[in-house]
Amino acid sequence: MATMLEVAKRAGVSKATVSRVLSGNGYVSQETKDRVFHAIEESGYRPNLLARNLATQKTQTLGLVVTNTLYHGVYFSELLFHAARMTEDQGRQLILADGKHSAEEEREAIQYLLDMRCDAIVIYPRFLSVEEMDEIVESHSRPIVVLNRRLRHNSSHSVFCDHKATSQVAVEQLIALGHRDIAFVTGSLDSPTGVERLSGYKEALSRHNIPLRESLIVSGKWTPASGTEAVDTLLARQETFSAIVASNDDMAVGVLRQLHHHGIRIPQQVSVIGFDDIALAPYMIPSLASVRIPVTEMIKETIGRVIFMLDGGEFKIQQRFTGELIPRDSVANGPYA
Amino acid sequence: MATMLEVAKRAGVSKATVSRVLSGNGYVSQETKDRVFHAIEESGYRPNLLARNLATQKTQTLGLVVTNTLYHGVYFSELLFHAARMTEDQGRQLILADGKHSAEEEREAIQYLLDMRCDAIVIYPRFLSVEEMDEIVESHSRPIVVLNRRLRHNSSHSVFCDHKATSQVAVEQLIALGHRDIAFVTGSLDSPTGVERLSGYKEALSRHNIPLRESLIVSGKWTPASGTEAVDTLLARQETFSAIVASNDDMAVGVLRQLHHHGIRIPQQVSVIGFDDIALAPYMIPSLASVRIPVTEMIKETIGRVIFMLDGGEFKIQQRFTGELIPRDSVANGPYA
DNA sequence: TTGTAGGCGTTATCAT
DNA sequence: ATGATAACGCCTACAA
Numbered sequence: 046m047a048t049m050l051e052v053a054k055r056a057g058v059s060k061a062t063v064s065r066v067l068s069g070n071g072y073v074s075q076e077t078k079d080r081v082f083h084a085i086e087e088s089g090y091r092p093n094l095l096a097r098n099l100a101t102q103k104t105q106t107l108g109l110v111v112t113n114t115l116y117h118g119v120y121f122s123e124l125l126f127h128a129a130r131m132t133e134d135q136g137r138q139l140i141l142a143d144g145k146h147s148a149e150e151e152r153e154a155i156q157y158l159l160d161m162r163c164d165a166i167v168i169y170p171r172f173l174s175v176e177e178m179d180e181i182v183e184s185h186s187r188p189i190v191v192l193n194r195r196l197r198h199n200s201s202h203s204v205f206c207d208h209k210a211t212s213q214v215a216v217e218q219l220i221a222l223g224h225r226d227i228a229f230v231t232g233s234l235d236s237p238t239g240v241e242r243l244s245g246y247k248e249a250l251s252r253h254n255i256p257l258r259e260s261l262i263v264s265g266k267w268t269p270a271s272g273t274e275a276v277d278t279l280l281a282r283q284e285t286f287s288a289i290v291a292s293n294d295d296m297a298v299g300v301l302r303q304l305h306h307h308g309i310r311i312p313q314q315v316s317v318i319g320f321d322d323i324a325l326a327p328y329m330i331p332s333l334a335s336v337r338i339p340v341t342e343m344i345k346e347t348i349g350r351v352i353f354m355l356d357g358g359e360f361k362i363q364q365r366f367t368g369e370l371i372p373r374d375s376v377a378n379g380p381y382a
Numbered sequence: 383m384a385t386m387l388e389v390a391k392r393a394g395v396s397k398a399t400v401s402r403v404l405s406g407n408g409y410v411s412q413e414t415k416d417r418v419f420h421a422i423e424e425s426g427y428r429p430n431l432l433a434r435n436l437a438t439q440k441t442q443t444l445g446l447v448v449t450n451t452l453y454h455g456v457y458f459s460e461l462l463f464h465a466a467r468m469t470e471d472q473g474r475q476l477i478l479a480d481g482k483h484s485a486e487e488e489r490e491a492i493q494y495l496l497d498m499r500c501d502a503i504v505i506y507p508r509f510l511s512v513e514e515m516d517e518i519v520e521s522h523s524r525p526i527v528v529l530n531r532r533l534r535h536n537s538s539h540s541v542f543c544d545h546k547a548t549s550q551v552a553v554e555q556l557i558a559l560g561h562r563d564i565a566f567v568t569g570s571l572d573s574p575t576g577v578e579r580l581s582g583y584k585e586a587l588s589r590h591n592i593p594l595r596e597s598l599i600v601s602g603k604w605t606p607a608s609g610t611e612a613v614d615t616l617l618a619r620q621e622t623f624s625a626i627v628a629s630n631d632d633m634a635v636g637v638l639r640q641l642h643h644h645g646i647r648i649p650q651q652v653s654v655i656g657f658d659d660i661a662l663a664p665y666m667i668p669s670l671a672s673v674r675i676p677v678t679e680m681i682k683e684t685i686g687r688v689i690f691m692l693d694g695g696e697f698k699i700q701q702r703f704t705g706e707l708i709p710r711d712s713v714a715n716g717p718y719a
Numbered sequence: 720t721t722g723t724a725g726g727c728g729t730t731a732t733c734a735t
Numbered sequence: 736a737t738g739a740t741a742a743c744g745c746c747t748a749c750a751a
Binding site for chain 2: 091092093094095096098099104113116117121122123125126129130133138139140141142143145156157159160161162
Binding site: 058059060061062065071072073074077096098099100101102 | 736737738739740742743744745
């Protein structure tokens, strides 16, 4: 590929002048400018960003780490959509690194982006512990921002959601409707989100003096398939219940399908609530209620601030989001709208 | 940040030796190796990939450009999932550039990846014409591979699917079942895929001597919402029909929802078929038939070959995929399985 | 086995 | 207004 030197020779000037023309810094006569542009055309010159970034010590790039266990499903799409949109609105580029499916690999992904000299990094951790994230954030001068985790020491580097409160609200809604036999499908319990949502369920029951029945709790793994299995497990246990709370919408979908499969009518016989990590509305069967958590806002807010900070602004990101309960049918359109 | 020079000083050796230790090329005594590793630990040294890539003239990186109008929805997730998985299996990294929503921006995205010196580029074009893609592929020495387009001059750089044939098969299935009043919801007609699927519909009717009724054709825009609108349009036209073919699954979902909304029973009163760009199964309402196109295979195949080629293999990618008709209920699990 | 030195393609600081 | 020239951090012959 043509380099700057070739352009310079062709235009009969020095590299420095070509650089000036390209960057717009410094004075260059109109005449030489023209010659340079002409030479660029002729040679098909394209700047080498590696060289430029090396020289300038900045890459105009934002790194994003997400585990690929999230790649399926709408949550991730939404995250990426907003991240891409916002970074490019600022004339930057987004680089995605796969966190794959272990803490070690999430660490590597962060390291890669760091080694690539991204100006800042946003991570949605799935396997790295809060403690380690805290350490990582501290031990690097480059800004690292954490989504959906509450850091203890660097809380200003995190954006999180009160999953316990949201879950509690959801369950209390059911209680208010007269339900007392409420089954609960957990998410993966190695994730804080999963633990917090379960804890909100227990809290709600306890507050309303409803005895906890362990046999109404089934462990799921965030996937539709595990929602399906959860229903079978409950039926096999011969439990009676009038409502099921699934720890996310994906599992809720599985639950709905399986109830339908067994000829159980919704919501006449059993009510179902899921947590709306993101709007699944376009794909949903009506008559599922869901707790909507404004993830989109959370993301926008975060990326927006990170970028702001890169331009020299303040760095205060800590935010606390909660959710609202919405009946599924009221959702006219999903992310496509 | 600590550089290689600092490590060298600390270990009492030259940069070259440190480089050898890191790359594993050349002889280094065990003793100095130890000293170097120790120095690396102490200084918290991390290689600067910009510098390394500049020096080696390779980035071990695969660029991917996709329009962000696809970011929502499962198709994109699947694409990204496999792309990420395959590139990292090969020890490479994936860089995603947003094609945004115009030909110009798709061009820019490609250019950016080229300027970043990605080893190869995969693009799923949405706005760039086949002709221009052909030109682009030709005018760059770096490998560029095109998904879902059939290039005329560089067909070995493309992987595509016979959308017309698939569509025709789908419609003929309905005809075989006795349907004659078959409505069709198109995709965006500025995309080849949209045009081809419509053309397959017409071909099927024509082959079976069923007169084409323009009023049974409604134009959609690939989204669930446009599927919803399509149903209303058909009803407003007071058309009679016993089946609806939607040009993709997203629209099919919208169609189903709206039929349901109007109290029309499926499939007793109206049958619905969609095109399974990707497995939406976990979210689907039973009793929708769908044409499954093995996009996943297509993607794997493509990325796999690109990577193979980077390692010095041949470069023969041209492939033609078709689809098979499957009833929705036979799909046990989606991408989560 | 190790060190020296030149190069990768830019930017940026001086002079001129 | 323009040209040398030294970084930027790493790799890689070529010597020693």
